Every structure is written in structure tokens, then in C-alpha cells.
Amino acid sequence: MVFYIRLAVVIALAASASACQTTGAGNVVPGSPGSQSRPLRQAPPTTLLAIAAHQLKRRNFGNAIAMSTLALRRGGVPSAIRSEAYNLRGIAHALSGNMRNAQADFGAALKENPRNASVYSNRAILSFRQRQFGAAFANVNRAIALRPTAKAYTMRAALQLMAKNVGAALRDSDKAIKLAPRNAGAWVLRGTALLVLGNHQQARQSYYRALRINPKLRTARRALALLNRARRRGPAPRQNLDQKLPTFRML
Helix, strand or coil, rough: CCCCCEEEEECCCCCHHHCCCHHHHHHHCCCCCCCCCCCHHCCHHHHHHHHHHHHHCCCCCHHHHHHHHHHHHHCCCCHHHHHHHHHHHHHHHHCCHHHHHHHHHHHHHHHHHCCCHHHHHHHHHHHCCCCHHHHHHHHHHHHHHCCCCCCHHHHHHHHHHCCCCCCHHHHHHHHHHEEEEEEEEHHHHHHHHHHHCCCCHHHHHHHHHHHHCCCCCCCHHHHHHHHHHHHHHHCCHHHHHHCCCCCCCEE
């Protein structure tokens, strides 16, 4: 059985992203000429990390790096917060294409807090992008052992598909869906695993579920088009379907 799946990774924000809040800096954008105002220079590290996470969400990677670096320059910051600062900066480096700096920051994050599961997840994504699949498996397994999340299970499901462990991919995507029923990426992975196994009806249902969550998912639309063509033309050799499996984005 031959099939190819390419993972275009969008790294989830670190846990502190949900704690984004405004600061005394008002409307000043971090990294802009006026960003080093007194309120910002005096802001606590947790506030700086909230700003960094918000800048990541807006894809302002330079600003996210600047805010994380400013937090790391604070004295007396607890290891857990320093770990998250390195983690956020590593995400920003990875999304801006600087893999070497990302790897260094993720390593520093784990030195500060070896039990930061989010860092292992992000290192797994980075290893995947560098086609280091053994390292990706090792990191995502460690992340799941520390803190099972839908993100980690979805990632491992993708890796299982790459390794042609289709049954394991289906089990991991089901675990991800149980934790986060609106995880469109997990529904796409589930559909893809079912498609490879020849269960076209359930595969179609999974792709429809993904589209109800995110109607713009081209992957699910392409897969459904493939299944509909196969249904019109009658049973098709499974290998032919496998060779045309779509790419997907893990959300």
C-alpha cells in the first residue's frame, strides 16, 4: 500500500495564550519604536508572555520573540515561567522559519522544566517538518505520557499514518476527538485512516464532520470528491485511492 500525507503544521499557542490581557502599554505594539515605554519595561513576565502569545496568534513573530526575550531578561523568574518563555520564543522562531533557534529554545525550555508537555509536542512538530520521524515519535509519546491532549493525539495519528500504522492512527484520532470533538484535523485523519482501510462510508461521514467544523477545509473536500468519483465508477482498487490521498492541515 502506497500513500503520501504531508503535514502542514500550525503550531498551537502555548497554555499562556489563553491568558492574553492588555497592559499599561495601551495600544503600543510590542516591537514598535514606542514599545519600550516604562509600563512595558516594568510589566511582570507573565504579562509579557501573554503579549507574546497574542502576537503569535496575530503572526507577528518578531514581536513575539521580542516579548519572550524581554521576559527572559528579568531576574528571579521561576523556572516554569522561563520554560514557557523559551517555548513561546521557540514557536515564533519555528513559524518564522528559523529551525535552529527554535530547536535551541525548545531545548532550553526543557532544561528549565523537563515536564513541560507543550514543549515536547512542539519539538515533535519541528522534527516532523525536518523529516526526523523517529525523533517526532519519541517527543509526541513523551508529551502524551506527561499530559494527554487532543493536539498530541492528533499529531501522533498523523505520524502513525506516515508509518502506515493505519489502525493505530485511527485509535489516536478517536482519542483526539473524544478530548476535543470540534478538532477538524482529527476528523480528517480519522477519515483518511478509514479510507485506507476501505471503509468508505465512515470515511465520508468523518470528512463531512470536519467540514461542518471548518467549511474551508480543502483536504476534506478533495477526499469527498475522490470518494464520490469512486462511487460513480464502481469499486476502485484501494491502492489507487491510497496514491491520491490528500494533504491536510493539523489544526
